Structures are given as structure tokens and as C-alpha cells.
Amino acid sequence: MPHLPASSALQRFRVIDLTQVRAGPTACRQLADWGADVVQVQMPDHMRGDDTLGGQEGSDYQYTHRNKRSITLNLKEPEAIAVLKRLIAGADVVVENFRPDVKGRLGIDYASLSADHPRLVYASISGFGQSGPLAQRPGFDQIAQGMGGLMSVTGQQGGEPMRVGIPIADLCAGIFAAQGILVALLERESSGKGQWLHTSLLEAMVYMMDFQTSRWLIDGEVATQAGNFHPTSIPTGVYKARDGYMNIAVFGSKIWERFCDILGAPEWVADERSHDKKARSVHRDWLNAQINERLAAHDRAYWIERLNAGGVACGLINNLQEVFEEPQVQHLGMVKDVVSPHFGPQRMVGQPVQLERTPSSIARSAPRRGEHTREILAELGLADADMDRMKATGIF
Incomplete structure (x- = not known):
């Protein structure tokens, strides 16, 4: 042929x-x-x-x-x-x-x-x-x-x-x-x-390596491991709801405020440990623990619906079978x-x-x-x- x-x-x-x-x-x-x-x-x-x-x-x-x-x-x-x-x-x-x-x-x-x-x-x-x-x-x-x-x-x-x-x-x-x-x-x-x-x-x-190279070439900062969390934007990473893990990405002050409201924690916006990007970076471990505690009250589907409706990016962590069962992937x-x-x-x-x-x-x-x-x-x-x-x- x-x-x-x-x-x-x-x-x-x-x-x-x-x-x-x-x-x-x-x-x-x-x-x-x-x-x-x-x-x-x-x-x-x-x-x-x-x-x-x-x-x-x-x-x-x-x-x-x-x-x-x-x-x-x-x-x-x-x-x-x-x-x-x-x-x-x-x-x-x-x-x-x-x-x-x-x-x-x-x-x-x-x-x-x-x-x-x-x-x-x-x-x-x-x-x-x-x-x-x-x-x-x-x-x-x-x-x-x-x-x-x-x-x-x-x-x-x-x-x-x-x-x-x-x-x-x-x-x-x-x-x-x-x-x-x-x-x-x-x-x-x-x-x-x-x-x-x-x-x-x-x-x-x-x-x-993208932005990690500019952190070194321009800022003189040698990046290290950050696990499942974004190295500079906090909170962004893997969090645990009642029925399993999910990804959440919070970028920008307005999205941070919406995120706090959806999780029922508006006080985090004014808290000196989390009110701005620098403070959230210093107190990353404390903040992540607080977020997981709130998420544990409901399943992932509950949070994914509400967070996305509020403009906060989030999603499931799929295995390969689940990837191809995902309606959007099929679409x-x-x-x-x-x-x-x-x-x-x-x-x-x-x-x-x-x-x-x-x-x-x-x-x-x-x-x-x-x-x-x-x-x-x-x-x-x-x-x-x-x-x-x-x-x-x-x-x-």
C-alpha cells in the first residue's frame, strides 16, 4: 500500500x-x-x-x-x-x-x-x-x-x-x-x-525547567523540592477531602479571598500568618493543615463543585483508567x-x-x-x- x-x-x-x-x-x-x-x-x-x-x-x-x-x-x-x-x-x-x-x-x-x-x-x-x-x-x-x-x-x-x-x-x-x-x-x-x-x-x-531556571539565572535562587505543592504560589497543591485527594490551585489575592469564604474561613484573609503571599509561604505547613481540616468535612465532589463555581481551580487526581472515563476527555x-x-x-x-x-x-x-x-x-x-x-x- x-x-x-x-x-x-x-x-x-x-x-x-x-x-x-x-x-x-x-x-x-x-x-x-x-x-x-x-x-x-x-x-x-x-x-x-x-x-x-x-x-x-x-x-x-x-x-x-x-x-x-x-x-x-x-x-x-x-x-x-x-x-x-x-x-x-x-x-x-x-x-x-x-x-x-x-x-x-x-x-x-x-x-x-x-x-x-x-x-x-x-x-x-x-x-x-x-x-x-x-x-x-x-x-x-x-x-x-x-x-x-x-x-x-x-x-x-x-x-x-x-x-x-x-x-x-x-x-x-x-x-x-x-x-x-x-x-x-x-x-x-x-x-x-x-x-x-x-x-x-x-x-x-x-x-x-522554565521558571525554575529564571529563579536561578535572574534571582540567584536555587530551587529545591516542594513535594506536591507549588514552590511559590501558596496554597496550590494536593489536599485531602473526606474521600480522597484532589488538586487545588489558588492564584492571586481575589481568588484567595474567595477560597477562604468557600471553606468557611474568612478569618484567614486577615490572619497575619496567611494574609499575603509572603506570609503564606512562611507558614505553609500550618496553612495546609488548616485547609485539610476544613476539606475533611465533605467529599471531593462537594468541594470541586463549589470551588470551581467560585472561580477557584481544582480537580480530581485520576489514575489512567479514570482519565479515559473523564467526560471531558471523552468529549x-x-x-x-x-x-x-x-x-x-x-x-x-x-x-x-x-x-x-x-x-x-x-x-x-x-x-x-x-x-x-x-x-x-x-x-x-x-x-x-x-x-x-x-x-x-x-x-x-
Whole structure:
């Protein structure tokens, strides 16, 4: 089956996906979900090591590689490199996450490819960057979470450093790479030239530290763990009602006054321990205990209705089953259906951005390794006899 675009938005672009594990495949999935023809280049079965993402039959792999086609090429063979270069000649984008020295040895680095293809947009994702003292180190999400500062501000106050529950450095690096690719494609429309762009897990993680970085760079303040409570806006965090935990976020003096009224504690507004932001910060523990004592009188539903009606942001803390039972999540239509020819009906989360005229979809389930090799090689003009020989000699 030829390219089956998931959206008309990017269907005119072809992307060669040379990536593995998560950050790179995430970047390419973003482009595939918006209609790009993403050709995933993988090593042949006889060359592969241990499968990542739970193996090709795992739900993680199925989610990450949807909307792509797959071709196998043994890039240790010169003929396979030649085929790859033919693929790239007809592509707009190459995405890779080799170690910085590998692509040069293979002759598929940006400098080599752009000499013949000046319009090529070439995206590199690494652990720590394309140059510098750590450029050759292997990258891993949790290492980037630690080195980028996230683990130092995550966890209970005074506790051990804590990773977050998703591979956030990988995911953000992939999403930033996809954004960079789109920027480069837009710029190419005016200049007529492609360019090399690169990001890393470490850069993504440092950027995602957001206001915590400005607290240090501008204010000279080293942030520490604040547990489930916002480090600067109090009271904002996890509180316990009669039947369980909920999130409450109180921002601004007017909202603080409404919050006090709803909880039946208008005296907190004038109390020297809680009358302003600075006082609430100093007396955080006292105030949180007082709030929990008031909340214990009723269930979460009672408080969520009244707080939201009063303009105080709050909500449940859902597990994953409860997330997809949430009426608002269902209304937003975030779960998409696709039928895999290998595994039958599947349900996955779709893109979180809705384009009204050119929406994203899941048009194709994740491919088996090399599922589209002959199809794609035929598009390059290779004859069946050539493909038979290449298969027999381990080229794909």
C-alpha cells in the first residue's frame, strides 16, 4: 500500500526516519500524524539487537510508530547506503539519532548529503549535543532528568531526588525536534535552502525547567523540592477531602479571598500568618493543615463543585483508567481507533492539537519491521530480481 496520509497538512513531505528508541521516533510520529510520508529505516531481522519499547508487538512500540512505513537496510553494506541515499534524494527531511561520529563514518551526515541536496532539512537528536565534552556519551532519559535539574525539584521536601513518571526528556526532545523541522521547512519556502538542526535530551530538559531556571539565572535562587505543592504560589497543591485527594490551585489575592469564604474561613484573609503571599509561604505547613481540616468535612465532589463555581481551580487526581472515563476527555475525542492487520482493533491517544480544516488521524497502525521494503524499493525503480538478490545477500 502506498503512502496513506493521516492528514492533508503535511502530506507533500517525505521524511526518512533513521532513529531508534523514543526521542527520534517521537519526532517522526509527530510529522507522520500530520500526514508526512515517514519511511522508517530499520536494521534487518538478522542484524537487530534486543527490541526496544517492549518489542514490536508491545503497546509502546505500536503507539510510537503508527502512521509510518518500514524498510529494512543493513547500513553496514555499501549497497544499502547507496539505496538509502536514493531514498534521501527524494525526501525533504532526514531525522537521525546516531552518536555524533557515526553518521560521518557512514557518509550520511548533513555536510555530505546537503552538497547534492541543498534543500534537505536534516535533524539530529542526541543525549548531550553534537559537540562539547559530553557529545560522545550515550544519552538516556533519566540521566537527562538528573543532569537537567528536574530530579532536584521533584519529590517530597527534603527527600531523595525523584524522576517523573514519564520519559519527559525523550518526549520533549522529540517534540522540539519536530517543531524545529517545521520551522526549517517554513524557512525553506523563502530561502530555497534546507539546513541542519539539532537538539538533545539535555537541552530539552534544561529548557523545560522554565521558571525554575529564571529563579536561578535572574534571582540567584536555587530551587529545591516542594513535594506536591507549588514552590511559590501558596496554597496550590494536593489536599485531602473526606474521600480522597484532589488538586487545588489558588492564584492571586481575589481568588484567595474567595477560597477562604468557600471553606468557611474568612478569618484567614486577615490572619497575619496567611494574609499575603509572603506570609503564606512562611507558614505553609500550618496553612495546609488548616485547609485539610476544613476539606475533611465533605467529599471531593462537594468541594470541586463549589470551588470551581467560585472561580477557584481544582480537580480530581485520576489514575489512567479514570482519565479515559473523564467526560471531558471523552468529549475532546482524544482516543482514536485503528485496525492493525497484525493485531486487530487498537485504541490510541491522538494528537492534542485540533486543526479544524486539516485534522490529524491514525490512518495506519505501526508496521512490522521491513513490512514495506519491497513496496518502497519498487517506488525507487528497483526490479524484483534486484530485490531478490539484495534479500539473499543480506542488504535488507
